[in-house]
Amino acid sequence: MANPTTSLPLYERVARKNTIARAIELSILSLLLSLLAYRILSFQDHGFGWLLAFLCESWFAFIWVLTVSSKWNQVVYETYPQRVLQRKLELPPVDMFVTTADPVLEPPILTVNTVLSLLALDYPADKLACYVSDDGGSPLTFYSLVEASKFAKLRVPFCKKYSIPVRAPFRYFSGDSMSSQDTSPQFQQDWKKMKDEYEQLSQKIEDAAKGSIPCELIGEFADFMNIQRRNHASIVKVIWENKEAGDANGVVPHLVYISREKRPKHPHHFKAGAMNILTRVSGVMTNAPFMLNVDCDMYVNNPQIVLHALCLLLGVKSDKDCAFVQFPQHFYDGLKDDPYGSQWAVLHEYLGRGLAGIQGPFYGGTGCFHRRKVIYGLSPYEYDEEISGKLSDQNLQKTFGSSMEFTKSGAQILSGSKSTSSSPHNLLRSVEAANQVATCVYEYGTAWGREMGWIYGSTTEDILTGLTIHGRGWKSTSCTPTLPGFLGCAPSGGPATMTQHKRWATGLLEILVTRRSPLILTLVGKLQFRQCLAYLWILLWGLRSVPELCYATLPAYCIISGSRFLPKCYPEAPRNTETVFGVTQKEKSPTNSSDDDNANVGMVGRITFNESPIFISATMVLLVHQTGLVWNFKVQTGGSRWACLEYESGALALLFVHLSRWSSMVQGFGDETRTHEINVLLREGVSGRDSNPTGYAGLTTELVLNMGE
Known part of the structure; x- marks a missing residue:
């Protein structure tokens, strides 16, 4: 007789009842259409002002149609992470990506806290690997991560021993964190020790930031000698390698530092290029079937996010129903009432849940779990014969590049086979291959940035990549646990907000006029019509x-x-x-x-x-x-x-x-x-x-x- 706990679903798809909201939205739409009809019938009696009002109101009615369509079927996914553990399945490995670009605009202490929150997740440490991409090539960032890895060896066991809810130290120690925890003398002693250790870490990073060079550029830091931000070779450093497989509570996951090669005459494609480098480097090192990417300013707020995501990734009947799992972006210490509209509370509450009822939410660029095979360009409708044709050495090199180690790992992902090696990964042996796939010329003549990986062609690479995935016929899901999965910092000033909005508006309009426009993907691809309307809603945001x-x-x-x-x-x-x-x-x-x-x-x-x-x-x-x-x-x-x-x-x-x-x-x-x-x-x-x-x-x-x- 089957165990009832193993037969329970890992998630439930709950449709929200919004009958009243639908009636109101349709009433508003009918009023808008009535006003447009009245203006058409009264054109001859009025002048330019009437015509301009008609054009503007026609635009408003069109946007309202897109809004109503996107919000019509609101769906919420309720996940049950404990059921993943009850099934006693072999938990899959997960590669975690953190991206940073400028140690001045993105202080290293911010990146360190994000990395520390990832290393302390409630998940077996031997199944996790954290890769940090530093587009600035800063020795300060590398030094900060080296010091953070030492602190993590104390912090991770402390968090798991006492089930600390907030894993980012700067947030945990900023409030009265000890009052809500165990009041035993042992906990108080450990808590004070952790706080002192974190203050020392922060002071070291702060002192290093004050100097032009954080430390002597010898040994592990020799690669940063005479480095130029936009002109340097690739740097791949294994800061910490977890060789203690099986001790899930007492060890720290892999931690790898990456600074991709940059040359003045070679395009680097901004964040999309950095994400593709992370994908390839992790492919030759750990090659996990699932990948999580976060920005350096967005720390983990829910230590069980991996289990929540696996409820959807493993619980769906078919992989095509869940190409990626997107966590909504929430923010801490934001301005009251959000005067700049940069926290997106209403957007996630209504539009995000409406998208979940169509083909799935947009890819938001951070807080997202991906299937690696989807990032590698696989279509959900490809048959085994078509996949086998892609696994020939010639096709693999044309698609993945010239690295034999990477093409071998890519074939393993596309075929769905597991690694035949029973021993843990030896990351140091893979550094040479990792440096090869991190060069700026590796992508020439391959499908990277066009048919696989993060797609090039827009400064909003996240929307473009998600649109390409949906255009192939994949669906996505949103995960909204009671405790938000991630928390980030939103711009608090007008100039920063304007800069961000300008980049978004420009990038979204770039997508609209490319061959990956949602209109084209609906006609010749697998993008659903209502999902197309939802993409038009966001792509036209800058023109409103x-x-x-x-x-x-x-x-x-x-x-x-x-x-x-x-x-x-x-x-x-x-x-x-x-x-x-x-x-x-x-x-x-x-x-x-x-x-x-x-x-x-x-x-x-x-x-x-x-x-x-x-x-x-x-x-x-x-x-x-x-x-x-x-x-x-x-x-x-x-x-x-x-x-x-x-x-x-x-x-x-x-x-x-x-x-x-x-x-x-x-x-x-x-x-x-x-x-x-x-x-x-x-x-x-x-x-x-x-x-x-x-x-x-x-x-x-x-x-x-x-x-x-």
């Missing part, structure tokens, strides 16, 4: 600002030109107007703090203006509106008494609102510690029966007119 800005300037244009763009209402009798302003409650951050911790608390909720261009559009619209008011601020002698009173009172109220916001914005640019002082909540209404309408329609963007009998 154009119609939104045009629509925001329409009221000012109508004031200046004496036209209107909103439908006219004709009530049966004059009505009294009541201007209603709702002022939101404000919270003032403390100005004085006794220590750094209190200062950090004061930062929460504060908007950092710096010298940010993020407010230029809003300021321009504000100036245009004020210009329109001054231009058209006159007594409407040709209209009725109600029309004159309506315009004058509305204009004065709107002018007051603008002046209030203007003062707040000026103060914000002048002093970084100030926030917007006045937020005006607005409701919209239109009245009057003047046959010769004024530019009053533009006032509705800022003013509240609540109609009453």
Whole structure:
């Protein structure tokens, strides 16, 4: 009789009930279509403002169709990691990738904490290998990792002995971590020892960062002698090799440092190139069937993430239903209410779960588990005969490259066979082959970056790679455990946010015009139609600002030109107007703090203006509106008494609102510690029966007119 615990599913696919939300979304869509129909029927009676409004509203309706389609079938995957252990299966190896590029913009202590959180996962240490890609070729980063490996030999057993929930030391020791743990004298003694060791590690890295050279460039550091960031040979260093297989609680996983070769005249393809190097180096060293990649600023928040991911990777009926498992990106110490929209809370809650009900979530570039065979370009619909044809030596070298060690490991992955070696990997013997596949000329004449690996051609290589995988017919899954899998740091200032958004917008538009456009992959590939609409939703993200800005300037244009763009209402009798302003409650951050911790608390909720261009559009619209008011601020002698009173009172109220916001914005640019002082909540209404309408329609963007009998 079968054990009931082994027959239980590793995950459940739960469909969310969103009937009310669907009804509301369809109602909004019907209103948008009705408005478009009204504008088409009324074209002959209006001018340019009406046409521009029609074009903008058509765009809004199109985007809303994409949104409704993407959110329609919301699905949540509930995983049961303990059932993986209960089945007593042989747990598969997992290779973990960490990418960093600049020791100044990405401090080594941040990378160290991410690596330490990965090394301390609740998973057999002999099944894990951590590879760190340093695109900066910095001896400081390598030195920090060497010191971190020494600390990890103490930290990993401590975490597993006491089941420490937070495995990143800088987060664990930043709060009152000891109060929620065991209060035994032994734990308190070990806790203080760990804290002292971590403080010493942090001090060593900080002292090394202050010097131009962190240490003497001899021995293991000799390869960094006279190194140039954009012109150096490949460097592969085995910092720590786990040779104690079987002792899962007392050892540290493999830790390997990689700095790929860079030459001035050879393209390096940014992060996509670094990820392909990591894939090849890990292929000749450990060749795990599953790979996890994280950014250096995103540490592990849930120590059981590997088990959660395996619930989906091993629990699906067919591999084609789960090419990769994407964990949503969550952030720590973000600004209150997310003023820059960089934390994506709503996006993950609704759109992410909607994508899970179609062909799966997008690849987010970090916090993702991949099947290695999918990254190697395998299609889910290839038969054994087709796969066998790819395993010939000639085809393997044409696809994987000239390295015999790597082509052999690639054939092993594509065929689905396990390693025949019973002894643990000897990483030091693989360093020479690893250096070969890390050169900048290795990819020439191969399929890397085109048909396999991370795809080149866009600065948003994550979306392009995920789109290519979905275009082959694979599906993906999202994993949303109660305790978030990863936590990262989001940009807290305007300039950093603008730089990030510019890169995203540019990269997404690059994908839209390539041969891997979702429209093309839907027609000639295996991309589902609704998944295509979802990709269009995100690829068109950068273009949305154009119609939104045009629509925001329409009221000012109508004031200046004496036209209107909103439908006219004709009530049966004059009505009294009541201007209603709702002022939101404000919270003032403390100005004085006794220590750094209190200062950090004061930062929460504060908007950092710096010298940010993020407010230029809003300021321009504000100036245009004020210009329109001054231009058209006159007594409407040709209209009725109600029309004159309506315009004058509305204009004065709107002018007051603008002046209030203007003062707040000026103060914000002048002093970084100030926030917007006045937020005006607005409701919209239109009245009057003047046959010769004024530019009053533009006032509705800022003013509240609540109609009453």
